[in-house]
Amino acid sequence: MKMLINTPDTLVSDALDGLACAHPDLIRVRRNPDYVIRADAPLRDRVAVVSGGGSGHEPMHVGYVGRGMLTAACPGAIFTSPTPDQILAATHEAVGDAGVLYIIKNYAGDRMNFEIAIEMITAEGIPVATVIVADDIAGPAKELRRGTGATVIVEKIAGAAAEMGASLDECARIAHHAANQSRSIGVALSACTVPSLARPSFHLDDHEIEIGIGIHGEAGWQRSTLAPVSQIIDRLCDNLRDDLNLRAGDRTLAFVNGLGATTYLELYVAFNEVARWCTTHNITIERSLVGHYMTSLNMAGCTVTLTRLDDELLRLWDAPAWTPALRWGI
Amino acid sequence: MKMLINTPDTLVSDALDGLACAHPDLIRVRRNPDYVIRADAPLRDRVAVVSGGGSGHEPMHVGYVGRGMLTAACPGAIFTSPTPDQILAATHEAVGDAGVLYIIKNYAGDRMNFEIAIEMITAEGIPVATVIVADDIAGPAKELRRGTGATVIVEKIAGAAAEMGASLDECARIAHHAANQSRSIGVALSACTVPSLARPSFHLDDHEIEIGIGIHGEAGWQRSTLAPVSQIIDRLCDNLRDDLNLRAGDRTLAFVNGLGATTYLELYVAFNEVARWCTTHNITIERSLVGHYMTSLNMAGCTVTLTRLDDELLRLWDAPAWTPALRWGI
Numbered sequence: 001m002k003m004l005i006n007t008p009d010t011l012v013s014d015a016l017d018g019l020a021c022a023h024p025d026l027i028r029v030r031r032n033p034d035y036v037i038r039a040d041a042p043l044r045d046r047v048a049v050v051s052g053g054g055s056g057h058e059p060m061h062v063g064y065v066g067r068g069m070l071t072a073a074c075p076g077a078i079f080t081s082p083t084p085d086q087i088l089a090a091t092h093e094a095v096g097d098a099g100v101l102y103i104i105k106n107y108a109g110d111r112m113n114f115e116i117a118i119e120m121i122t123a124e125g126i127p128v129a130t131v132i133v134a135d136d137i138a139g140p141a142k143e144l145r146r147g148t149g150a151t152v153i154v155e156k157i158a159g160a161a162a163e164m165g166a167s168l169d170e171c172a173r174i175a176h177h178a179a180n181q182s183r184s185i186g187v188a189l190s191a192c193t194v195p196s197l198a199r200p201s202f203h204l205d206d207h208e209i210e211i212g213i214g215i216h217g218e219a220g221w222q223r224s225t226l227a228p229v230s231q232i233i234d235r236l237c238d239n240l241r242d243d244l245n246l247r248a249g250d251r252t253l254a255f256v257n258g259l260g261a262t263t264y265l266e267l268y269v270a271f272n273e274v275a276r277w278c279t280t281h282n283i284t285i286e287r288s289l290v291g292h293y294m295t296s297l298n299m300a301g302c303t304v305t306l307t308r309l310d311d312e313l314l315r316l317w318d319a320p321a322w323t324p325a326l327r328w329g330i
Numbered sequence: 331m332k333m334l335i336n337t338p339d340t341l342v343s344d345a346l347d348g349l350a351c352a353h354p355d356l357i358r359v360r361r362n363p364d365y366v367i368r369a370d371a372p373l374r375d376r377v378a379v380v381s382g383g384g385s386g387h388e389p390m391h392v393g394y395v396g397r398g399m400l401t402a403a404c405p406g407a408i409f410t411s412p413t414p415d416q417i418l419a420a421t422h423e424a425v426g427d428a429g430v431l432y433i434i435k436n437y438a439g440d441r442m443n444f445e446i447a448i449e450m451i452t453a454e455g456i457p458v459a460t461v462i463v464a465d466d467i468a469g470p471a472k473e474l475r476r477g478t479g480a481t482v483i484v485e486k487i488a489g490a491a492a493e494m495g496a497s498l499d500e501c502a503r504i505a506h507h508a509a510n511q512s513r514s515i516g517v518a519l520s521a522c523t524v525p526s527l528a529r530p531s532f533h534l535d536d537h538e539i540e541i542g543i544g545i546h547g548e549a550g551w552q553r554s555t556l557a558p559v560s561q562i563i564d565r566l567c568d569n570l571r572d573d574l575n576l577r578a579g580d581r582t583l584a585f586v587n588g589l590g591a592t593t594y595l596e597l598y599v600a601f602n603e604v605a606r607w608c609t610t611h612n613i614t615i616e617r618s619l620v621g622h623y624m625t626s627l628n629m630a631g632c633t634v635t636l637t638r639l640d641d642e643l644l645r646l647w648d649a650p651a652w653t654p655a656l657r658w659g660i
Contacts (some may be wrong), residue, residue, distance in 0.1 A: 018602030247444035261591035264388035272348030
């Protein structure tokens with residue numbers, strides 16, 4: 001596996017240096033322990049919104065630090081949870097007087113390390129709230145559902161609420177609401193290659209796909225034969241609907257996310273099939289997001305996320321954001 | 331080669347349908363002949379800015395149609411020039427009273443088909459100007475230099491000028507200026523696969539890279555052994571500097587573009603090396619762009635573009651844009 005890097009050992013660190021050089025107006029990168037923080041942090045009277053997770057999913061999370069989204073993000077090693085000291089240091093610099101909301105993807109390592117940090121932060125008297133994102137309906141059991149595409153949506157929604165001055169309780173409520181209204185599922189056409197291992201994380205034959213893939217290459221529901229994308233999307237969306245209890249007349253945000261090596265043409269073809277499915281089921285797509293927002297290194301494939309929208313979620317989704325990877329409004 | 335498509339024949343058409351469904355607020359997709367146009371076109375008193383080229387380079391060009399950038403874009407088949415009737419139809423719908431500026435990448439097919447269309451548009455009495463983008467310093471001869479990354483920059487700059495009400499002459503002047511101040515060069519780690527051919531367009535061994543790759547897989551300067559990215563970037567930037575005659579004290583826009591299958595981590599590592607190179611040579615990076623803005627289907631690798639900035643180019647670069655793939659400001 002060839003990569004444009006210096007060494008696998010310095011990959012994440014060099015990339016963080018590049019992020020700092022590219023976006024000095026938006027973010028700062030701190031070292032030892034490593035985290036990324038808004039250039040204007042702390043905001044005294046605003047809730048700090050902090051997330052983190054293994055690297056290899058960029059732009060998530062470090063690309064979402066900025067005005068109207070995350071206050072700070074803690075990048076772990078590739079596919080490895082950030083350490084408690086990263087989370088502690090990021091929190092200390094990010095937090096003002098309004099407390100901190102942690103957005104945590106539902107993986108054992110992430111939960112454990114955030115919990116250790118939260119215990120210490122709480123002991124310091126800092127008000128804390130958490131939201132666990134567990135949107136991937138292909139998880140092995142409901143409590144083991146993985147956090148995937150909905151994380152981007154929860155970070156955008158919670159970040160907007162914090163930016164507007166919502167209290168910690170309010171930010172936590174809306175973050176939970178966004179997470180509860182979102183479901184995702186993915187499909188892989190090829191595996192990713194972890195740089196230090198230099199070989200694909202699993203093998204798919206020439207005509208095989210993996211339905212329900214995890215963003216670290218975890219096995220999904222089923223190995224299946226490659227079919228026209230219309231059939232694949234029908235299956236994914238049928239399952240999302242059943243799990244989210246989507247009904248005719250519901251309004252949605254439809255999010256087709258590339259896992260890294262998938263072309264934009266394919267992502268828009270997939271989105272077109274999601275739109276066709278929604279029309280067939282009398283579900284309205286009020287907002288869309290199409291692109292590479294949560295990758296799995298160089299995996300080929302996509303995830304589909306559907307979020308049921310209401311006026312509150314819509315207003316927060318539309319609110320301005322200004323980060324390295326997602327920016328709109330002023 | 332597996333892809334998330336229905337059939338290779340319907341790939342571009344289905345993707346355009348998806349684009350229309352995803353961005354009804356920004357663009358319209360017209361059919362037979364196919365083109366993408368701003369939802370609010372024509373703007374009577376504004377210059378229309380029209381581009382186009384083969385598909386397979388998304389988000390270029392169709393993702394750049396919108397407020398502050400392109401008025402219309404004509405997508406050809408994969409790696410194939412748009413036809414004159416596409417360009418004619420797009421122009422007829424896009425143009426108001428201020429004429430049309432065509433932004434054309436320097437490929438024989440694109441030039442020929444735009445020239446045929448321009449002859450007919452001129453005969454209709456519509457004021458026309460053109461800019462040829464030929465920024466790839468790895469082209470076989472100066473007059474054969476290919477249009478690559480600088481196209482995104484020229485489209486942004488010219489689109490901003492048009493949006494602000496600049497005359498056709500002014501838009502053409504600033505577009506030429508942006509093109510003249512920009513140089514690019516690319517490196518490939520793996521080939522792309524044209525869907526209808528279903529096999530890679532060329533072969534690179536496990537430790538080989540192609541310096542000076544074209545965005546359709548055209549051979550570059552040299553097959554070389556994979557080296558640390560710091561060495562690769564030094565070589566690319568040294569050549570860009572020599573060709574653009576960059577000097578200590580110059581201000582630049584530095585653009586690291588992913589060719590499709592390259593991870594964001596790698597792009598930011600490459601950007602970090604560009605920043606290091608610029609610091610060493612006392613060249614200032616005033617603005618940056620890092621991401622997948624002009625792809626070559628699923629090719630792994632990147633292009634580096636350096637644009638020498640002045641206050642006028644900077645002001646137009648910073649101006650608001652609102653398109654499917656590039657949006658900032660309000």
